[in-house]
Amino acid sequence: xxxxxRRLVCFGSAAAVGGLLLHGLVxxxxxxxxxxxxxxxLNATAVGxxxxxxxxxxxxxxxxxxxxxxxxxxxxxxxxxxxxxxxEQRDQSCEQQQERRRHISEAVQWVGIGLFGFLVLLGATIxxxxxxxxxxxxxxxxILAMAALLIYLLGGDEVLERLGRRASIxxxxxAGAGAYVLIGLSMLAxxxxxxxxxxxxxxxxxxxxxxxxxxxNVATGVEVSAAFAxxxxxxxxxSRKPPREPS
Amino acid sequence: xxxxxxxTFLLTAAGGTAVVLIRDPxxxxxxxxxxxxxxxxxxxxxxxxxxxxxxxxxxxxxxxxILATLRIVRKASS
Numbered sequence: 197x198x199x200x201x202r203r204l205v206c207f208g209s210a211a212a213v214g215g216l217l218l219h220g221l222v223x224x225x226x227x228x229x230x231x232x233x234x235x236x237x238l239n240a241t242a243v244g245x246x247x248x249x250x251x252x253x254x255x256x257x258x259x260x261x262x263x264x265x266x267x268x269x270x271x272x273x274x275x276x277x278x279x280x281x282x283x284e285q286r287d288q289s290c291e292q293q294q295e296r297r298r299h300i301s302e303a304v305q306w307v308g309i310g311l312f313g314f315l316v317l318l319g320a321t322i323x324x325x326x327x328x329x330x331x332x333x334x335x336x337x338x339i340l341a342m343a344a345l346l347i348y349l350l351g352g353d354e355v356l357e358r359l360g361r362r363a364s365i366x367x368x369x370x371a372g373a374g375a376y377v378l379i380g381l382s383m384l385a386x387x388x389x390x391x392x393x394x395x396x397x398x399x400x401x402x403x404x405x406x407x408x409x410x411x412x413n414v415a416t417g418v419e420v421s422a423a424f425a426x427x428x429x430x431x432x433x434x435s436r437k438p439p440r441e442p443s
Numbered sequence: 444x445x446x447x448x449x450x451t452f453l454l455t456a457a458g459g460t461a462v463v464l465i466r467d468p469x470x471x472x473x474x475x476x477x478x479x480x481x482x483x484x485x486x487x488x489x490x491x492x493x494x495x496x497x498x499x500x501x502x503x504x505x506x507x508x509i510l511a512t513l514r515i516v517r518k519a520s521s
Contacts, residue, residue, distance in 0.1 A: 227444050252493040322496070330492035338500035345507075424504060431511040
C-alpha cells in the first residue's frame with residue numbers, strides 16, 4: 197500500500213467515525229433530562245414504603261438486596277484470591293523479613309494517632325447513617341479500613357502479627373459476608389422471601405428506622421472494611437519484602 | 444447547567460486527559476488521585492452525593508495500592 201492510499205483510507209475512516217459521533221451527539225437528550233420511570237417512582241414511594249430517607253441505600257439494601265449479595269461476594273472472592281496468591285509467593289521466598297524494624301518519624305506518629313479516632317468515628321457514622329444520609333456500608337467500610345491502614349503505618353503490624361498472622365482480619369471479613377446472608381435467611385425463616393424487609397420500619401429520619409437496611413449496612417461495613425484492610429496489608433507486606441534471590 | 448458545573452466538567456475532562464498523557468507511572472498516580480477528587484466534586488454538583496462519596500473513598504484507596512505495586516514491580520525487575 198502506497199502512502200497516498202494509506203492516507204486516503206485513514207482520512208476516509210476518520211471522517212466516517214467522526215460523522216457517526218457527531219450524529220450521536222446531536223441526538224443526545226438535553227442536560228439533566230431523565231426519561232426512565234424507576235427514579236421518579238422510587239423518589240415518590242421509597243420513603244413511604246421503607247421509611248429510609250437515603251434512597252440509594254434503600255435500593256441497594258432492600259429493593260435489590262439480592263444483587264448486593266453478589267457484589268459482596270465478588271469483593272470477598274477477589275480479596276481472598278489475592279491473599280492466597282501473595283502469601284504463597286512470600287512464604288517461599290523469605291522467612292527472616294519479620295525481624296526488620298521500621299523507623300517511623302514522630303510527626304507521622306502524632307498525625308496518625310490524631311487521625312485514627314477521627315477516621316473510626318467518621319467511618320462508623322457513615323455506616324450507621326447509611327439509610328438516612330448519603331453513604332452506607334461500602335463507603336464507611338473503606339474509611340474504617342483506612343483507620344486500620346493507619347495502625348499498620350504507625351508500626352502496628354507487630355500488633356497485627358501477634359493477633360495471629362492476620363488470620364483475624366480474614367475471619368472478620370468472612371463474618372461480615374456471612375452475616376449478610378444470615379440476615380437474608382432469617383427473613384426466609386420468619387416467613388418472608390430471602391432478604392425481604394420484615395423488621396419494624398420505625399419512624400422516617402430516626403436512626404432506628406428502615407428495618408433490615410441498617411443491619412445489612414453494618415454487615416457490609418464489616419465485610420468491606422476487613423476486605424480493604426487485608427488488601428492494603430497484603431500489598432504493603434509484598435512491597436516491603438526483600439528482593440527475591442535468583443534461584 | 445450552572446457555571447460551576449460547566450467549569451467542573453471541563454476540569455474533569457482536562458484531568459482525565461492529563462492522567463492519560465503523563466507517562467511516568469509514579470507521577471500518574473498523583474494525577475489519578477486528583478482526578479478522583481474532581482470526579483467526586485462533579486458527582487456532588489450533579490446531586491449524586493452517594494456516588495461522590497464512593498468515588499472519593501475508592502480514589503483514596505487505589506493510588507496507595509498502585510504505589511505499592513510499582514514498588515513490587517521495580518524490585519522484581521532490578
